[in-house]
Amino acid sequence: MRRLLRPFIVIAAIIILVETWLWERIGPAIRRVIAALPFAALKQAIHDGLTRLPPYATLGVFVIPVLLLIPFKLAGLSLIAHGHVILGCGVFLLAKVVGVGLEAFLFEACKPKLLQIPLFVRLYDTWNRWVIWAHGHIDPVKRRLQAYTRLVRGGRSGRAFKLLMRFRRIQRERAAQMEGAAGRA
Structure with missing residues (x-):
């Protein structure tokens, strides 16, 4: 049974690691873009507004980018379904990258409030365990591929x-x- 599940386990691990990689790379890039914007008063007002919100309202703010980008992801999937594979993949991936970047930015701003919600803390800990689990499955394969590449080159x-x-x-x-x-x- 484990042999049959192995491809699904590897795919799940890859998805988790890709999400984590995007989060770690795109979040700082979005923060730099926002820092470069000249609207200091607006940025400070948004930050102050986020800090004044109660934890559950902060969770609502954290979910807004996900909800706003769902139509773009659906449009990308629709384009793929209608034969426009490259354009559809581009739209979907762009929405995914922007969504992850905004979530990473908002998470850093909202993290203290979000960690006051017990369910969120449990989900956050579960996600961190999944990342460790994914590394446990993918890192040995990655090392073997790197060794093979060194051998061939x-x-x-x-x-x-x-x-x-x-x-x-x-x-x-x-x-x-x-x-x-x-x-x-």
């Missing part, structure tokens, strides 16, 4: 691989020359 195997590729290229060139000579005859 460097050392004797790397030279042998380059020599093999050179030999195949020479064979293709000779075959093309022979076809050209046969076509002229």
